[in-house]
Amino acid sequence: MKTQEMIAAHPRKPMMEVSVITECINALVECAEACTSCADACLGEEMVQTLTKCIRVNLDCADVCQTTARILVRQTDAVPQLMRAQLDSCVVACRICAQECESHAEMHQHCRICRTACQNCEKICQEMLSRLPAGSTFL
Amino acid sequence: MKTQEMIAAHPRKPMMEVSVITECINALVECAEACTSCADACLGEEMVQTLTKCIRVNLDCADVCQTTARILVRQTDAVPQLMRAQLDSCVVACRICAQECESHAEMHQHCRICRTACQNCEKICQEMLSRLPAGSTFL
Amino acid sequence: MKTQEMIAAHPRKPMMEVSVITECINALVECAEACTSCADACLGEEMVQTLTKCIRVNLDCADVCQTTARILVRQTDAVPQLMRAQLDSCVVACRICAQECESHAEMHQHCRICRTACQNCEKICQEMLSRLPAGSTFL
Amino acid sequence: MKTQEMIAAHPRKPMMEVSVITECINALVECAEACTSCADACLGEEMVQTLTKCIRVNLDCADVCQTTARILVRQTDAVPQLMRAQLDSCVVACRICAQECESHAEMHQHCRICRTACQNCEKICQEMLSRLPAGSTFL
Numbered sequence: 001m002k003t004q005e006m007i008a009a010h011p012r013k014p015m016m017e018v019s020v021i022t023e024c025i026n027a028l029v030e031c032a033e034a035c036t037s038c039a040d041a042c043l044g045e046e047m048v049q050t051l052t053k054c055i056r057v058n059l060d061c062a063d064v065c066q067t068t069a070r071i072l073v074r075q076t077d078a079v080p081q082l083m084r085a086q087l088d089s090c091v092v093a094c095r096i097c098a099q100e101c102e103s104h105a106e107m108h109q110h111c112r113i114c115r116t117a118c119q120n121c122e123k124i125c126q127e128m129l130s131r132l133p134a135g136s137t138f139l
Numbered sequence: 140m141k142t143q144e145m146i147a148a149h150p151r152k153p154m155m156e157v158s159v160i161t162e163c164i165n166a167l168v169e170c171a172e173a174c175t176s177c178a179d180a181c182l183g184e185e186m187v188q189t190l191t192k193c194i195r196v197n198l199d200c201a202d203v204c205q206t207t208a209r210i211l212v213r214q215t216d217a218v219p220q221l222m223r224a225q226l227d228s229c230v231v232a233c234r235i236c237a238q239e240c241e242s243h244a245e246m247h248q249h250c251r252i253c254r255t256a257c258q259n260c261e262k263i264c265q266e267m268l269s270r271l272p273a274g275s276t277f278l
Numbered sequence: 279m280k281t282q283e284m285i286a287a288h289p290r291k292p293m294m295e296v297s298v299i300t301e302c303i304n305a306l307v308e309c310a311e312a313c314t315s316c317a318d319a320c321l322g323e324e325m326v327q328t329l330t331k332c333i334r335v336n337l338d339c340a341d342v343c344q345t346t347a348r349i350l351v352r353q354t355d356a357v358p359q360l361m362r363a364q365l366d367s368c369v370v371a372c373r374i375c376a377q378e379c380e381s382h383a384e385m386h387q388h389c390r391i392c393r394t395a396c397q398n399c400e401k402i403c404q405e406m407l408s409r410l411p412a413g414s415t416f417l
Numbered sequence: 418m419k420t421q422e423m424i425a426a427h428p429r430k431p432m433m434e435v436s437v438i439t440e441c442i443n444a445l446v447e448c449a450e451a452c453t454s455c456a457d458a459c460l461g462e463e464m465v466q467t468l469t470k471c472i473r474v475n476l477d478c479a480d481v482c483q484t485t486a487r488i489l490v491r492q493t494d495a496v497p498q499l500m501r502a503q504l505d506s507c508v509v510a511c512r513i514c515a516q517e518c519e520s521h522a523e524m525h526q527h528c529r530i531c532r533t534a535c536q537n538c539e540k541i542c543q544e545m546l547s548r549l550p551a552g553s554t555f556l
Contacts, residue, residue, distance in 0.1 A: 002447055002450070002451055002530060002534060003450060003454075005530055006450070006451055006454040006455070006458070006527060006530055006531075007454070009458065009525075009526035009527040009529075009530060010454070010457070010458045010461060010527060011458060011461045011462050011463075012461040025450070029446060029450065030419055033419070033420060033423070033442070033446065033486075033490060034419055034423055036487055036490045036491070037420075037423040037424070037427070037490050037491075038423070040334070040427070040490065040491040040492060040493050041423070041426065041427045041428060041492070041493075043330050043333055043334060043493045044330070044427060044428045044429040044492065044493035044494075045428050046327075046428075048326055048327055048330060049324075049326055049327060052215060052216065052321050052322070052326060053215075053216040055321055055333075056213060056215050056216045056217075056318070056321060057216070057218065057221075059209075059213065059337075060209075060210050060213065060218075060221060063206040063209050063210065064206055064210075064221075064225065066202075066206070066483070067202040067203055067205070067206040069450075070198075070199075070202050070453055071199050071202065071203075073450060073453045073454050073457065074195060074198065074199065074453070074454075074457040075457060075458070075461065076191060076192075076195050076457050076458075076460045076461035077191065077192040077195045077196070077461075078195075079196065079199075079235055081231055081235070082196075082199060082203075082228070082231050082232055082235055085227055085228035085230075085231040085232075086203065086228045086231075086232075088224055088227070088228065089221070089224035089225045089227065089228045091224075092220055092221050092224040093221055093224075093225075096218055096220070096221055108426075109426035110423060110426040110427060112426075113419060113422055113423055113426060114423075117419060141308055141311070141312055141391060141395060142311060142315075144391055145311070145312055145315040145316070145319070145388060145391055145392075146315070148319065148386075148387035148388040148390075148391060149315070149318070149319045149322060149388060150319060150322045150323050150324075151322040164311070168307060168311065169280055172280070172281060172284070172303070172307065172347075172351060173280055173284055175348055175351045175352070176281075176284040176285070176288070176351050176352075177284070179288070179351065179352040179353060179354050179473070180284070180287065180288045180289060180353070180354075182354045182469050182472055182473060183288060183289045183290040183353065183354035183355075183469070184289050185289075185466075187465055187466055187469060188463075188465055188466060191460050191461070191465060194460055194472075195457070195460060198476075205344070208311075209314055212311060212314045212315050212318065213314070213315075213318040214318060214319070214322065215318050215319075215321045215322035216322075247287075248287035249284060249287040249288060251287075252280060252283055252284055252287060253284075256280060330493060330494065331493075331494040334491060334493050334494045334495075335494070335496065335499075337487075337491065338487075338488050338491065338496075338499060341484040341487050341488065342484055342488075342499075342503065344480075344484070345480040345481055345483070345484040348476075348477075348480050349477050349480065349481075352473060352476065352477065354469060354470075354473050355469065355470040355473045355474070356473075357474065357477075357513055359509055359513070360474075360477060360481075360506070360509050360510055360513055363505055363506035363508075363509040363510070364481065364506045364509075364510075366502055366505070366506065367499070367502035367503045367505065367506045369502075370498055370499050370502040371499055371502075371503075374496055374498070374499055
């Protein structure tokens with residue numbers, strides 16, 4: 001995967017180790033894709049009626065992860081406070097989506113895969129949060 | 140604008156008055172557009188070197204507003220906790236972007252317009268936050 | 279709406295009249311929002327099973343319109359060839375979505391509103407296409 | 418990478434071999450990320466003034482690839498005509514971005530990596546286009 005190479009080729013010094021940023025971006029991108037795919041797979045199930053909440057939280061989680069990934073990819077003039085707020089939102093989105101997918105995991109393989117992607121993403125976002133510079137107070 | 144009509148035509152009862160949701164979605168969409176445009180206008184300025192932070196925070200704010208708008212547009216099985224977390228992140232994004240645009244507002248009309256869009260969006264997101272059902276504890 | 283003001287405040291001379299670009303951006307943004315809302319409203323209907331194709335094409339159309347809007351908002355070093363290709367894709371997305379929503383329009387008000395937004399957006403994208411500088415051959 | 422697993426777990430039979438779809442989605446996601454990163458790395462360069470066109474086409478290419486990836490991830494009621502139109506636009510976006518990055522490749526490692534990601538993505542989108550069912554005429 002090119003993420004590590006791209007971050008390493010950036011003219012600005014990253015805020016923390018490249019491997020940490022890279023792992024978080026990869027988890028976010030993978031989770032966004034799993035959620036987009038799970039929403040669509042649920043839509044294709046005969047029992048879609050029982051999966052509407054799952055589709056909805058999948059769509060939210062995909063959007064939130066994609067936006068969070070873009071913010072973390074950007075290294076120029078990064079603002080820790082926004083990284084923190086968006087990672088917080090992402091943790092919530094992943095937790096809700098993992099919880100909903102869990103309830104369909106015995107029935108649907110796509111919910112099982114998506115649950116694991118969300119759990120992994122939540123964990124890695126939490127780690128990222130714990131390494132961010134202490135909350136600035138400039139706002 | 141069609142937002143109000145769309146929310147009113149939705150089969151599920153909205154979580155709060157349609158006019159409040161509508162106003163917030165409109166502010167978010169307008170802010171996302173102002174930020175995308177301001178980033179690009181800064182990029183087209185001769186003195187782009189002095190505007191790189193402005194471009195960066197504009198790009199972040201556009202992504203955050205767009206994701207927040209999509210979450211608020213969705214009325215089916217809405218999760219107040221995620222609405223709250225994403226609105227919190229949006230308030231931070233708008234505040235940072237307004238502050239940065241403010242510092243170029245005397246020089247650039249596009250920064251002036253964008254600052255006002257961000258300030259308006261922040262205020263309306265704050266109002267929305269104050270009307271959300273009290274923080275659930277299910278997570 | 280701020281679109282016209284933003285385009286007018288841009289340092290680069292736009293490729294065509296500001297009012298034409300503005301009208302197209304507004305139609306795209308409105309269509310993206312109508313499609314996001316219609317997908318979610320369909321998801322909230324008891325008969326969601328009969329609306330899965332509508333949800334799918336709504337999600338595609340929302341993404342395509344949003345990307346097309348961002349490209350048109352950007353005025354710095356615009357590439358007519360990409361504007362043309364993306365507008366072509368948007369015309370297809372809007373036509374497919376309008377057609378699908380039409381088939382549910384008698385039953386669902388949200389499909390009726392969304393169909394009209396898609397038809398309007400397709401028409402305005404076609405007008406925009408007819409005003410773009412003739413296809414360059416530089417690629 | 419989870420893409421293949423997700424497509425394989427989908428209830429609907431995919432339009433073509435899973436490995437072909439998977440390869441295309443992965444190339445699109447990687448290209449979107451490379452473009453987002455290259456735009457930001459250019460923004461962080463001292464000589465940003467000479468890189469404004471590169472930033473602009475990077476931003477467009479990132480948006481186009483992300484939308485194209487979402488459309489290909491969705492397997493329920495896929496419409497070949499829209500896949501074709503959006504892939505066509507993506508080919509144009511990748512070609513323009515590869516060409517622009519090529520002109521800065523000797524100077525900037527991030528432009529070199531991004532050029533390769535765009536060239537790879539264009540090639541794989543072309544292959545995907547050649548395997549799509551012949552253009553339907555239903556519109």
